[in-house]
Amino acid sequence: MSVLAARIEGIGFWTRGLPSWTAAREHALTGASPAEAATKPSPSLLPANERRRAPETVAVALEVAMAACEAARRDPASLPSVFASTHGELAITDYMCATLAQEPRSLSPIRFHNSVHNAAAGYWTIGTGAMQPANAISAHEASFAQGLIEALAQLAYGSEAVLLVAYDGQAVGPLAQVAPSEGLLGGALVLASEGEGISLRARLVPKDASGDVRNGPLSQWAAANAMAPMLPLFDVLARGEGEVRLPAGPAHDLIVEVTRD
Template identity: 40%
Template sequence: MMRAYVEGIGLLGPGLPGWEQSRAILTGEAAYLAAPAVLTASPLLPPAERRRSVPTVKLAMAVGAEALAQTGRDAATVATVFTSSSGDPDTLHQILDSLASEERDISPTRFHNSVHNAPAGYWSIATRCREPSTSLSAHDESFQTGLLEAAAEVSSDGWTVALIAYDLPYPEPLSKVRPIAGAFGTALVLTPQPTGRCLASLDIELSRGDEPVSRMVDIGLEALRTGNPTARSLPLLAALARVGAGGAPEAIVLDLPPGGRVAIRVGGPC
């Protein structure tokens, strides 16, 4: 079992405009109304990088910055794990469109935005962070895999780690073979020891059992959970919202095919 403590949370998705604004929705106290997520270039970036940033970078920067702001930490001192099932869909579509045309030239900016660790690069420029950074992908289990990686770094290396997860939809025609519902991103700042800013504790372990996967009660949130790989995090985020509001500790189960589970016990504020 791995233990980590949550010190900051970021969230941006359809009808979920930020962690503080979304907590009542996640606890069921307020109705969920789906609306497109608004993505803007991060003010942390220098003007040149701000102009070049693509939706994936905007989403990752937004949730990462929100989570770090809650902690009061200097982002330059925090290790990172970036995770996404698909990287930047718009850029990949544009590159494939160019390669299928008579004019096969690809701009250097478009190319460097296509690599999977592009958001990590923009993050390091914006925050001047030189701490260890990992970028990974595991199809529909990318959030779960990223959480395991971040928890392992916290538990074994004693690092404070920002887990930043994000997924956006593909344009046509790629969306027909890889449908992703809306733009959704989340971030968790995890620490090895509780601090005065600790929001909750997480006990995380792998299971080969047949525990039922945690789902969302609200129909719209459940459709988002199943429609966007990063939104698989919604049951965990909802549990964090409930526990943070004074609720009892909760057990959450996330899917990890084939046949696996990520079992998480969410404990109350430290």
């Protein structure tokens, strides 16, 4: 794979205790964290009623997506988007499995539509009025890297800018034994082919387990979440430069280099 490149125009971030990229960056650089922080995301994109009903994974995805677009000063409706999640909405999946096993006639159609893997992408495109392509990607531990590759490939083939959103939530029930994930985590990047912003370059290389280092402040803060593989890159972004190796599949890693111009 040749080198793929982009400019990072905007960043969004949310996890419990660090509910913004400003808070996350401050923690990564100084160890400080907000004395008081929101315990759940509250995306302004959704009306109040929808905000209360939306799954946490949808809420965090929309929260960070809008934050990244605002930081980039981009109209959300103008951007193609890539949504990456390891497991999607595990709490609703657990509910559906239990209901189908015990009382299948009582399955809620309202909850069912939130179980699909592209639920967050659907809420986003409807809420913003976006008519651009929206992809939903899952690749287990490689979900973030594969989402990043997809976004960078779209830039390489002509898109002016692309929104990448990555998120995962809490695993519950028996699924937690085979698909573990704790807490709630979301991150988003607006990537552009040209312009101002931090430079990012990525390339695939053979897997090297010894190079998988996750000891940065953000990597440790939300280490048990299924989307934690993205956190080393956010640790590097907080510093403004550096190189990181992300798991990209059974045989490959993605080397990502971040530089200031």
